[in-house]
Amino acid sequence: MVKQQIIDWLLEGDVSIQYQVWRDLLGVDKKKLQDRISNEGWGYKFLCKRNSDGHWGERFYQPKWTSTHYTLLDLRNLNLSPTNNIAQETIELVLQNNHADDGGIRLGPSTSQFSDLCVNGMFLNYASYFKTAEKKLQSIVDCILNERMPDGGFNCRTTRSGAIHSSLHSTISVLEGLTEFQKTGYPYRKKEISEAIKTGIEFILMHQLYLSDRTGQLIDKKFLTLTYPCRWRYDILRAMDYFQYAGISWDNRMTEALTYLNKKQNKDCTWNLNAAHSGQVHFIMEKAGKPSQWNTLRMLRIKKYFEIE
Amino acid sequence: MIKEYKFCQSCGFPLKKDKKSGGTEKDGSKSRKYCSMCYENGAFLTPPEINTAEKMQKFCIQEMKKDKISSFFAWLATRTIPKLERWKQ
Numbered sequence: 001m002v003k004q005q006i007i008d009w010l011l012e013g014d015v016s017i018q019y020q021v022w023r024d025l026l027g028v029d030k031k032k033l034q035d036r037i038s039n040e041g042w043g044y045k046f047l048c049k050r051n052s053d054g055h056w057g058e059r060f061y062q063p064k065w066t067s068t069h070y071t072l073l074d075l076r077n078l079n080l081s082p083t084n085n086i087a088q089e090t091i092e093l094v095l096q097n098n099h100a101d102d103g104g105i106r107l108g109p110s111t112s113q114f115s116d117l118c119v120n121g122m123f124l125n126y127a128s129y130f131k132t133a134e135k136k137l138q139s140i141v142d143c144i145l146n147e148r149m150p151d152g153g154f155n156c157r158t159t160r161s162g163a164i165h166s167s168l169h170s171t172i173s174v175l176e177g178l179t180e181f182q183k184t185g186y187p188y189r190k191k192e193i194s195e196a197i198k199t200g201i202e203f204i205l206m207h208q209l210y211l212s213d214r215t216g217q218l219i220d221k222k223f224l225t226l227t228y229p230c231r232w233r234y235d236i237l238r239a240m241d242y243f244q245y246a247g248i249s250w251d252n253r254m255t256e257a258l259t260y261l262n263k264k265q266n267k268d269c270t271w272n273l274n275a276a277h278s279g280q281v282h283f284i285m286e287k288a289g290k291p292s293q294w295n296t297l298r299m300l301r302i303k304k305y306f307e308i309e
Numbered sequence: 310m311i312k313e314y315k316f317c318q319s320c321g322f323p324l325k326k327d328k329k330s331g332g333t334e335k336d337g338s339k340s341r342k343y344c345s346m347c348y349e350n351g352a353f354l355t356p357p358e359i360n361t362a363e364k365m366q367k368f369c370i371q372e373m374k375k376d377k378i379s380s381f382f383a384w385l386a387t388r389t390i391p392k393l394e395r396w397k398q
Contacts, residue, residue, distance in 0.1 A: 206325075208323075213325075216326075250388075250389065252316055252321050252322075252323060252385075252386055252389060253315075253323055254385075255382060255385045255386045256382075258385060259379060259381055259382040259385065262381055263379075308385070
């Protein structure tokens with residue numbers, strides 16, 4: 001397929017894909033198209049799964065992929081309208097009932113003392129996106145910034161079993177959250193957040209996105225598996241997509257990862273969904289092993305942003 | 310304050326990946342600016358005719374291809390060369 005054919009193929013996809021293709025690849029932000037995400041396709045399906053108590057699944061974090069938390073993250077990544085009142089109502093509900101003693105968001109009734117750093121990062125991401133008032137997010141920002149490690153990244157195990165090295169999983173979720181908070185225009189602890197974003201990005205780049213800084217070996221082969229939705233897991237496509245979204249400049253330490261991603265392109269110029277993270281889901285957006293509109297869209301916007309032919 | 314460089318300012322190679330930990334100055338000290346493939350004893354190792362960023366890009370791509378590195382990787386790795394200090398002027 002030539003580029004126009006790929007664009008046409010993507011524009012045959014879900015309305016959330018169409019919206020992002022227009023915005024990210026064709027440079028037109030079609031708000032009316034974005035408004036349709038709540039009324040048709042995947043966005044509508046997710047919204048229909050909401051319970052009368054305002055949650056998805058059983059509660060905030062159970063069961064994993066069909067819980068309130070991961071459904072809100074899915075809706076944010078679909079680019080549902082940021083002023084959607086259903087998402088906003090549920091976030092308000094979580095803020096009222098799920099505050100942990102450390103200022104973050106607690107996962108369930110048995111975890112009142114400490115929150116989870118990755119979840120705080122993801123929550124900050126969608127809560128900022130859905131325009132939650134800055135003041136209500138300040139304690140979550142504080143909680144996240146308290147956990148920055150000496151190597152510049154983050155690791156959710158610091159509050160559980162302890163950790164001496166940051167985790168790419170935690171770091172990417174936190175970076176997405178802090179970046180979204182700043183993109184919303186909130187000035188709270190601006191300098192410290194900017195510094196945390198800078199050092200978190202450097203932590204990922206120091207690993208060339210997937211290689212050990214000590215041995216140069218692949219850290220985890222799953223980092224090279226192109227999945228969607230990513231959930232809490234890190235992979236190199238998610239990292240590159242974050243870099244383009246955050247607006248950072250090209251860095252030569254991205255070369256290895258981008259070359260790998262480029263090699264994964266099919267002959268018809270699409271990218272497959274390599275695998276899905278196991279677990280109960282509301283519905284399957286795309287089948288593993290087949291060309292993926294999510295992955296193709298993400299790869300094309302990365303290549304466009306970094307001016308790669 | 311001494312400026313810390315992450316990449317060789319001649320070819321763009323990440324200095325942390327340099328097995329020799331950087332090139333060398335005339336007095337034998339380590340260069341903080343250039344890698345061991347580009348700079349030794351205070352002088353550049355690249356042939357004298359490589360005197361522009363564009364020529365350097367082509368030269369690096371050729372060298373990488375000799376090592377069986379893909380042309381896509383080589384292009385990506387060398388496209389920042391015009392922004393490096395050696396070639397800026």
